[in-house]
Amino acid sequence: MIRSTTIVRLRDKLPLAASTDDSQDLNELAKYTAEEKEIVRKLNPTSESRASIESGPFTHHYLISNGVIYITICEKSYSRKLAFTYLDDLAKEFSTSNGNKIDNPDLRAFAFISFDNYMQKTQRVYEDSRTNLNLDKLNAELQDVTRVMTKNIEDLLYRGDTLDRMSNMSSTLRAESSKYRSAAKKINFDAMIRQYAPIAGVSLMFVFMVWWIFLR
Structure with a gap:
């Protein structure tokens, strides 16, 4: 299950849009959203363009595309292929609708909060039980993520490893x-x-x- 998603400008870490499942306890996610901010802080143009970072019962998946970071918190059991296809979907739509605006130096935090509607609709599609039941049929269309770097959150945040x-x-x-x-x-x-x-x-x-x- 997808628990939250955030879109951030890479160069200055300005948050552009965010979406959290309203049914979830925000207190439960507080620790992991703090970890997400630390992961985002460590990212730069030379970082791996996509990676999965495991933390307890959750996994942070991120994608960097056209100077923008797309990062989501999912339950560890959620398919990595679906998670990255979900992020790819968001990246394509966000670039199409807002790509010419993200370099504006006068942008304020969450300037594209209206994109949350698209994020929530897309999230529901990727959480649909029929989508998960038909995962084998989707595999032919989904991007191969077998080479996506996977890291443990303790290694990344507490043992000095960097992205x-x-x-x-x-x-x-x-x-x-x-x-x-x-x-x-x-x-x-x-x-x-x-x-x-x-x-x-x-x-x-x-x-x-x-x-x-x-x-x-």
Whole structure:
């Protein structure tokens, strides 16, 4: 279940819009909204563009797109694929309707509070029981988030890790993966050469002998 969502301008951390499920106890979420603010404070243009940060029974999922942070608090059991597809949906609509306004230096906090209506409607769609029951059917359309960096809130906030370090770790993993893929391709190519080179050599020799005997 999606518990709350906040949209923040990346460069100065100005909150632009927010939505919280009215049925939820705000006191229950107080600790996690404080964590959310700390996560947002640590984000910068070099941070990983999307990540999941686990905290007790909840997970913070965030997406950075076009200079804007979209961050949501979900119950840990809620699908990460649905969470990031939900954030992608918000990012596309917010960019379409307000993208040309977010760089205005005179913007006040929660200047786009009216976007809350769209956020709540979209949230209800992604919480619909039929959506969750049909998750297998949705998988073909949902973005692959298997490489989304996942971090524990204690590591991030209380043990000195940073989201920049997460980004560096993720980039290193991708670089290493690419290197090993290239090495695997070379090994496969070498194996193919060893397998077929003798056959090719014999074939060429046979063609040469036919030419020498019958066609020369």
